[in-house]
Structure formats: C-alpha cells, structure tokens
Amino acid sequence: MRAEVKRSIIRGKVRAPTSKSFGIRLILYSLLANVRLLNVSDPSDDIQVARNFVKELGVIEEKPFAFNKVERLRSPSSLYFGGSATTLRMGIPILAVLGGRVMLDGDSSLRRRPLNAIIDALKPQVSFSSTTLPTIMEGRLKTDHITISGSESSQYISGFIYALSLVGGGEIEITPPISSKSYIYMTVQLINSLGGKVKIKGNKIEVEGSSFRDYIGEIPGDYALSSFYAIASVITGGEVSIENLYPIPEYEGDHSIVEILSKMGVKTEITENRWKVFGSENLKGVTVNVDSFPDLAPSIASIAPFADSETVIEGTKRLRTKESDRVYTITSTLKSFSVKVDANEEQIIIYPSAIKEGHIECPSDHRIAMLAGVLSLVSNGIIDRAECVNKSNPYFWKDLISLGGNINLIK
C-alpha cells in the first residue's frame, strides 16, 4: 500500500493506540490467570502473534480476547513469531521451563535479530540449532537460578519473570549493563499489581511463587505510538488531545516522551488519562539517552529537524538490531526529507533543517514509516509498503486522517 501524504494541520481528539508492550504482557499473563481484554477490535500484528502463542500452549480463547488459563500447558512442536521480538524473547524462557523440542521461526526482520544472550543463559540444559531464527530449541530448564547478560535485550528478563512465576519462583541474576530497564519495571509492576511477588534487588530479581488474580480490563494506551500524533500536531501548527493513556508512573519509560517534548518547548498538559498538546512557541534541540526506552528514537527524530538547535540522541548502539538497523533507517529517512543528520556508533545528531518532500519504502519497520508519515505532513511525501505500521498500530493512517491529515491510501 502507498500513502500519499500532503501538507496538513493535525488537530482534534483521538484515542491512544493500545500499548504493544502492555498488550503482549497481558496476553502472556493468561498463562498465569484468566484474562479478558475489553478494547481490542482490530489487533496489531504483534498482538496477534502473542494471541497465537498462548493458544499454541493450550490457553483457551473462549471468545475474542477472553482467555481461560489451563492447569497444564503443552509444548508445541513449532511456533511462528512474525516480527515480534517481544513475544519471541519473552516466550523462549517460558518454553524453556515447559521443556520439549520446538522449531522457532519468524519473518525476515525477526530472522536478523540476535538471540545470543538467551542461548548462553539456557545452555547446557536447553540447546538451539542456530543462534538466529529459524532454530530448533530442545531441552528443559530445571534450575531456578538464572544468570543472563542484560546488554542485548530486556525482553528475556521479562520472559524469565513470567517463566519463574509459572514454576513457583526463582532468581534472575543480570550481568550489567542492563539495557531497556524501563520494560523490566513495566513487567514487575504489572505482575505485582495482579498478585505476584517480584522484587528487584540491584542486578538481581527475586520471583516468589504466588496466586495470581484474573485480569479483566483494557490494554492501556501507548505513549510512544501516541507521540507521533502529538508531534504531528506541533510541527503542523495544530493541537491534539490523546485519550485512554495511563497515569505516568515514577519510573522512566515510553511515557518519558512527554517530558522530553516539554523540554524541547512543547506545551502539554497531562490529566488522569489524557495528554493534551498545545503546540510550541519555539522548539529547542535536546540531548537524550534512549538506552532505557529505545522505541522513542524515531519519535524524537521526527520533531528534531524543526528545533532551532541540534538534537543528540545517545545510547543508539542497540537500535541497530531492532526491526531494522534504526541508526541507518532513521538517518536515511531523514536525509530523504533533506534533513541534515550525522551518526556514529553511539549517537545520532540531527540539525535544524528546512525539510523537503521525501519518498521512502518502509524498511519492514513500523516506526520508520510513522517517522516518514509525520514529516510528510509538513513537506508532502510518499511512503510505500505503508501497511507496515500494522505491526503495532493498524489505526495509524486512519487516525491521522481523522485528525485532518490529507492522506491518500492507494492499495
């Protein structure tokens, strides 16, 4: 699908897209208790992957997104994870405690992404035929003390919290540096809010056996995905109100985008579950390390060219192993819109620029299409393979159109 985007003013009210991270966690929680999700009508690709995963393990979906926990989970012989590294890397620890022999695979994007840390952590009890997908995983994890590197992905650690909750508890020792910490906090807070007993003690996480409460409720809104709507309103001279978000917790995370944009000069107001954005007098560049919340890099890159000073995105090393090599795809997308940008191993530097019409093909990375879509609302632009946004937010183009976006979608 091609999205032809013309200069627009983005303004109005919109419901936040549901959070991919919370959504996957809540679906995986059906391995521990019954789950009823009340606000999923058109699931994203990654939510669909998580839904299929729990059903392959034996969870019963009584009706759409109404999951019944089962006493005895099964070990499937093959599983397909699409492009969802969160479901894959949280799923591997769960499969390890269940034991068995299973072929794991994913799409071409997921096949490029590393699994070294989890393979090292599980040997010799669990073996893998390859260090990337497709791979055959065989064996069972018998120990309740795991040591794993924290520098590749936090998703493994979130997965072990679920896995140890399944088998009555244990301890995770994380070898520093610990990246994407905010997602570990998200997992701990969610599990503890539902009856779990998980404690973070320095670089160790203690998981106690527990009885878990059922979850009946919505998937909270996603700040990182909503930030594209907020930024689109700022750079096109509009105002938006984004509903159905969660109250900002004390730990940093995707919700830190609100503070980052405020520091750049964006006028915002946060109430209980609503994020109101009122434009900005003038935008200032910002220096921000994204190691704890890497998904914000494309969002920050979409507003940075409009600031009157340079923006430095630090902690970018692990962006190379996301759905695309995001150091390359962020810089090449910005350059296709005539933005002045530099990059090295640790940083992306974006300079004030007068952007011009751009044209990209989505590089199998939903957030890069969103970056290009937002820039195009100022300079005109074309995004081919625009359906790639469905990985996390199938409403992206429709929401922008409902907010005044002059966008033509050509199948």
Ligand SMILES: O=C(O)C1=C[C@@H](OP(=O)(O)O)[C@@H](O)[C@H](O)C1
């Ligand atoms: O746990 C999660 O929900 C996520 C963790 C992050 O990955 P890493 O921990 O690999 O950085 C993030 O990039 C991903 O989009 C979602």
Ligand SMILES: C=C(OP(=O)(O)O)C(=O)O
């Ligand atoms: C990296 C991302 O997702 P995942 O790791 O789940 O593929 C993302 O949503 O930007």
